[in-house]
Amino acid sequence: NQPPFPTDYCTVSATMLVETTTFLRRLIQDVRLAGGEFVIRDFKDQEELHTLPEPVIFNCTGLGSRSLFGDQGITPAKGQLVLLPPDPAVDYLTVGGGTGSLYMFSRNDYMILGGTFGLDDWSTEPDPKETERILKESQQFFAGVE
Ligand SMILES: Cc1cc2nc3c(=O)[nH]c(=O)nc-3n(C[C@H](O)[C@H](O)[C@H](O)COP(=O)(O)OP(=O)(O)OC[C@H]3O[C@@H](n4cnc5c(N)ncnc54)[C@H](O)[C@@H]3O)c2cc1C
Structure with missing residues (x-):
């Protein structure tokens, strides 16, 4: 397959x-x-x-x-996520496939796209560049899924 x-x-x-x-x-x-x-x-x-x-x-x-x-x-480890509306049809999760950390967790409340892992990063503000990367790489990763 x-x-x-x-x-x-x-x-x-x-x-x-x-x-x-x-x-x-x-x-x-x-x-x-x-x-x-x-x-x-x-x-x-x-x-x-x-x-x-x-x-x-x-x-x-x-x-x-x-x-x-x-x-x-x-020490802190900063993590950043993108939250999308949930999709009950997606009954799996994926990990990997990006240039940085990339994953998708399909939950009942949100579809979670991740992520980042910033060791020793004290900032609590989302980084727009990471948001863009997560969205772009997720679109590429799922482009072939029907
Ligand atoms: C982006 C991201 C996604 C994650 N996703 C998941 C996930 O899907 N599943 C999962 O299991 N884990 C996940 N984690 C990890 C999870 O969030 C942490 O492991 C967990 O929150 C740690 O819990 P804790 O209770 O040890 O500490 P914390 O959640 O940090 O709680 C510590 C608490 O102590 C309180 N506190 C501190 N100092 C004082 C004080 N002086 N007086 C009174 N109160 C004080 C704080 O206010 C806080 O409420 C994720 C983490 C990140 C960053």
Whole structure:
């Protein structure tokens, strides 16, 4: 079978895609049903953490650990996506085929086109050049798909 993609090689495998919006919403619901509570607040420093009455604290502050715990070993990796309306007819995902990182995840809420991986990039602004590259390379990649 000749794949419709403009690549020399192509491998196909079965995989599982966890849809983050569905999964996280369900997770929040499960925590609440089990009696858990969400309190959103900002912690200035470790001292403020110690004022919590809870006996156990899990540190899941991501990049925040840098200032909160002086953890200089944690660095950002910037990722950029293009979100398109969903297409239920597309029941697969693709990875590869671009000059940079290129992938397509077909989800129920969006069709996700990616992506970028910028190690040590602190910017939170999308780069229009990357948006253009992702769109152009995706169009080329899917041009032969009927
Ligand atoms: C473009 C892109 C696409 C991705 N797609 C997927 C995907 O499809 N599936 C997937 O599984 N992963 C995906 N990831 C990875 C995923 O987003 C991360 O792995 C995940 O968010 C890490 O979760 P975390 O809870 O460890 O950290 P974070 O999500 O960074 O959460 C840390 C939290 O701590 C809080 N915080 C920090 N400092 C403080 C403070 N001083 N006081 C109070 N709160 C504080 C922050 O506000 C934040 O809410 C993607 C990442 C990128 C960049």
